[in-house]
Amino acid sequence: MKTHILAFTLSIIVCFGARAELKWDKTEVELHPTPADKQAVGHFTYQNAGKEPVHFKSVHASCGCTTAQTQKDQVPPGEKGEITATFTIGDRTGTQVKTVTVETDDPANPKTVLTLRTIIPQQLEITPTFVFWKQGEKPDAKTITVKVGKEFTVNHIKVTSSSPDFQTKVEEAGKGEFKIDVQPKETNNLVASTLTIQPEDSQKVFYATARITNAPTVQ
Amino acid sequence: MTSSLVRQALILAALALLPGVGEAIYFRHKISWQSPIPPSELVTVAQAHVWGENVIWVDARPDEEFARDHVPGALSLNEDRWNELLPQFLAVWSPGRKIVVYCSSLSCNASREIAVRLRKEAQLPDVFVLEGGWEAWLKSK
DSSP: OHHHHHHHHHHHHHHHHHHOOEEESOSEEEEOOOTTOSEEEEEEEEEEOSSSOEEEEEEEESSTTEEEEESOSEEOTTOEEEEEEEEEOTTOOEEEEEEEEEEESOTTSOEEEEEEEEEEOOSEEEEOSEEEEETTSOOOOEEEEEEEOTTOOOSOEEEEESSTTEEEEEEEEETTEEEEEEEESOSSSOOEEEEEEEETTOOOOEEEEEEEEOOOOOO | OHHHHHHHHHHHHHHHHHHHHHHHHHTTTOOOSOOOOOGGGEEOHHHHHHHGGGEEEEEOSOHHHHHHOOSTTOEEOOTTSHHHHHHHHHTTOOTTOEEEEEOSSTTOOHHHHHHHHHHHTSOOSSEEEETTHHHHHHHHO
């Protein structure tokens, strides 16, 4: 009976092994771009382990921010190649997971989903990025919290308001944290300001917005 | 005979379980990248129409798609140019207004990501994702 079980298990393993012709070294790639990088590029390598050529039917990325390119349309038996996935970082933050769906004429494995996981380093985490006062409201100061990312060291930040209608004051709260107090001079006029937040010795600039809004819309 | 069958079944079940356990251990720190949007954060085109002028439509698609066509009055806000576009959006927002974010279709994720950033980073209330996105809007016309 044990022989039967072993034979059954082995037959399943052999069947699965024989099915896949285009074998991928990895179907998930993790990338760690630097803060200066505009793009992150992942390489998904494969080999045709079967006896028939494999043709790519389509290669489709999950979002407009990612492009994917094949080196060739046809992969002869035994040949290796790669699909290059390029992710445009833009103003994205945190962990970004994008997929590339590859369709081939391999009947055993017609569709493969490749995953590109990009960990974008975040020098400063600003919360909230928007403070507002309703028109006529008491012009009390509101606080924006700035946390420094784990991999970074920032001892000072510089905050500039684009409008003289708002004043800002920076306080070091310790443990890689800063508090920015934002205060409007008055709240009678509908004015706004872009607050530019820049870590010392860094070219990278972060933004927050302060604004006096009109009264709530009643619906 | 029965005990032999049970033993075989248990052995097969254990064999089937092994890859699952292995995968669970290997992927233990890797959460699903796209959990479903809670129904309370979704809105249909019909519901959004009921809100009328109280809605700010936000187009989360890339610039080229927004330039081609968009919901009348919609503002472009995507993650390619978030820092540049967010102040333009905030200049229009006022308390009490509802925000409806859309991207291309049911399968796209951009509207969800923009909605999350508006809620978490800008701390705005009443942010919704349009069910079915731009495709649903076109069908409703």
